[in-house]
Amino acid sequence: MKIVCVGGGPAGLYFAIRAKLRDSHHDITVLERDRPGATHGWGVVYWEPLLDVLFRSDPVSARELRAASTMWQGQRVSVGGPQPAYLPGYGYSIQRATLLDLLARRAAELGVDVRYHQYVADQDDLNAIAAEADLVVAADGANSQVRRLAGPDAFGTRIEVGANQYIWLGTDRRFENFMFAFERTEPGWVWFHAYPSAADISTCIVECAPQTWTDLGLDRLSDADGCRLLERIFDGPLGGHRLLSDCHGRPARWQQFTHVANRSWCHENIVLLGDAAHTTHFTLGSGTALAIMDAIMLDRFLHKHADVPAALRDFDQSGHAALGPMQERARISMSWFEGVDGQLDRLSTATQPMDGERPSTGEAPDPVAFAFKMATRQGDETSLRYQILRAAQLPAVRALDQHAGRGTRWLHDKRRTLVTR
Template sequence: MKVACVGGGPAGLYLSILLKLQDPSHDVTVHERDREGSTYGWGVTYWQGLLDRLHAYDPESARAVAEHSVRWNQGIAHVRDLATRQPGDEGHGIGRHKFLEILAERARTLGVRLEFEHEITPDALPDADLVVAGDGVHSALRTRRADRFGAELRPGRNSYVWLGTTKVFDSFTFAFVETEHGWVWCYGYPFSAERSTCVIECAPETRDRLGLGEGGEADALARLEKLFAHILDGHPLIGRAPAGGPAQWLTFRTLTNRSWYDGNLVLLGDAAHTTHYSIGAGTTLALEDAMALADALRECADLPRALARYERERQSALLSPQSAARYSAQWYENLTRYIDLPPDHMFALLGQRHSPLLPYVPPQLYYRLDRAAGRLEALRRLKRWLGPKIARSAHSRVLTSRE
């Protein structure tokens, strides 16, 4: 089978690896418009479950990923002048550049052709049995067939900026800072022995009133360094705007697609779906897309049947993380509902932000119920039963109001 993967991100590279492992005779090419090593971004997060799956699919690349990752097993939340630590599941961070380097080297070793600085346009698709659109949330290949895929982009409310820092955090770190114009907060996590990622978020009106979106990026970073001096310990924040350009504030947009394939063109990773960055699942879900597509192609000799199976399985698998991401984003958009709780209560509800029940129960009551549910099986069952019902009812009301 001849396969062309458009986009040299994690999903496209990993799919190329899996297809070559399945059958070395597959003719697989990855086309990437940017030069090699020019990736954007800082570090990505993942959890042990993904690493276990990587080991199951390709132990060699999994070992390299694990070797170059850093780990943490607790979280810390700074609220005003107080800090609260809580143990948690082991998390992993790896530099995006290193991650792509590992996957590209593994793909080359297996005989995949990697063509950098080679842009594929919708008017000149490669001659292949299967064309994989892994060209990101703004996929040109998907956009050209918008009516076929049924893409829908829903913008969030808050603004965020993706930064790096030389401060190496020892835990997954949250910091919430109150200013005269509203709250500003960050998520920080290490991805190497020298660097951490630092995502800073706030309401757009807070950003504007603090002057964080005006002038050059250097001015915005200096102001943010002052706000988060208590966690940066004198280390700088690092941006990626062109010299003299403004800080690259963004609004997250959640992408869904009604269909994931059209003929021999199939969507993968961010071209197919996005989930809010606050749940740290984007890279994991993209790699799981690659695993599912490779499995479907191996087990179904007929291409349309394979693509239909892939679409069905992944759309079903994404229901839970998409719901979690939606509620997580809403938790931050309604931060003032939780921020005045005692710090340990607030941190506990931060960990429960994916719950469909939380937005509809007073925070202190939810905290007490959650604590009690941890001790009583009957309450745990009630919580599991009631949450989705309330969420479905609320979602139906939202859809009705849009009509």
């Protein structure tokens, strides 16, 4: 089969790897518009279930990914005061550029033709590719050029834009935990989600309401001045460290989250993968995992069916059914963070202001009460869960959680070793 993947992100590269492993005779080309190593963003997060899938799917790349990843344990939630709340759990993160590099190398080892500086410029380009290939995999992101060129009715694309502004930065402070820091400014609250993603770098996603963004002047400040302002706002959580905007030659930019949904993920011999097919808000941290799961699922259905159209129909139906609940959770999460100013102000012990005024003085909100609200934003809050979270603030309970995490990781690693022998 002749396959062309447009987009050299996790979805396109991992599908190419899986398809080559399934049948080495496939003629697979990956077209990536950027140069090698060029990528937007800093690190991405994932959890044990994805590692389990990767080790079953391709142990070679899974071992490389695990070795290049950073493990973080526990989440800390700061709301302007000196004492953060603690949330249990652990996960992994990896620099996005590192992830793409190891997937591209693995694909090339298997015989995939990975071509850089290749761009589907117009309808003629797309028509030529689709005419020559048995299958065209559009894995070119939320703003997919292939999806756009195929026409507005091909996939039934629906795009909604979130309200909040966010920017994907790095910092030279290496956090040991996943860190949420919320700081009150005169115009409103500003917060970041940060996690370690390399030996000396952490990813730091800053977010705020649109009115706060404009009132702080972040819509007008230069890249450097904007970072300096955010460093002052987050001086405590950052410990005096710098924020970094330039990532592989690309300065970060403020943006609003784009929620992408499609009535169908396939049209003729073109199929959408990853963010081209669907997006989930970054507060769920599942975009990379879903892109890779798309790739594995598509490969499975192509192997199951004798013809491409039947495989694509099955992939489309099953993918929508599996993704629906996840996208609903992502919508809820995005909406919750869009109303986080109100959540924080209601939890504040400040004297209530006159109608229409924002509290500007007083103590910070209770971090544990707020962390509980954030952890249960999907609507699964119970009094027992709150008491468990309160108990987790005790050093002895935190130590027990970390010990349990080490045991869980040992069991996962042992099982993977047995599966991949």
